[in-house]
Amino acid sequence: MVRPAAYGSGRARGGARAFLTAEITAGRLPISGDLGFVLHHRSGEHVHLLLVCTWRDDNEMWETVYVRDLRRDDTFALMPQTTHRGVICMWEFGVVAHEHAAWTRYLRSTRDTPAKREYAEALLTGTI
Template identity: 45%
Template sequence: MKSIPYPSKYAQSKGIFTVGKTKFKWYDLALDPAEISSQDIHDAQRCIENAEENFQNKDDLGFVIMHRCGEQYLLLVCTWRSENELWESVYYNGSGRFEIWDRNRTHLPTYCVWEMGIVYHESQFWKKYLGSGREEKDKEEYLNDFFEGEV
């Protein structure tokens, strides 16, 4: 049986997105990240700023994956809560605006093969941060290390 190569997508870092006390590393993920419009990013950022999770008042670090899936988006908002677990909220823009993806089920989808490349990178650098003195310089080192490339 001949294997058919699965298509690749590309991750592109977009810098730090700050919401109150929470700092997120921002990633665009798509077949071509240039197809993600600045308006779509703006809408996604407003969604995070107004989220029920209230990132405004949490002193936290994490990352966002703005994943273009066809013509729609999944918006994965991940924080570490200063521990070794990754916390996640997932939004989608199925109605034309970003809204929470209600995943109230027993067995949930987590990360797809493309998202896992970014998540793996982030987990490795977060582990490094956890083993550091967790001083401001260590925080900055984590925040300044991005993954970019094919996944």
């Protein structure tokens, strides 16, 4: 069961869901029986990404990425050179969460030299 963690508008959500259902049914997205989530990410005005993430082997997140560029086409396509593959171990998410917070602080800053130094010195140590 792959649940939608985040989706766009109703029309986009329906199209994305129908597309992924067809991919699974046709055997092009090998996630049958896996648990996970789908993130529908709008990147800029014209590009939509579908990140299909599943959990495997007790602690690994696997991902397949599809892209749709509305300037070219109104359908999703597999991101070039992408298959459903291991991306990150759940134990690494503590570091990713730390980096997310540090980078967000930097992006909201003046982005000057002291802000860059603060980001570079924001280290995470210890056990996750």
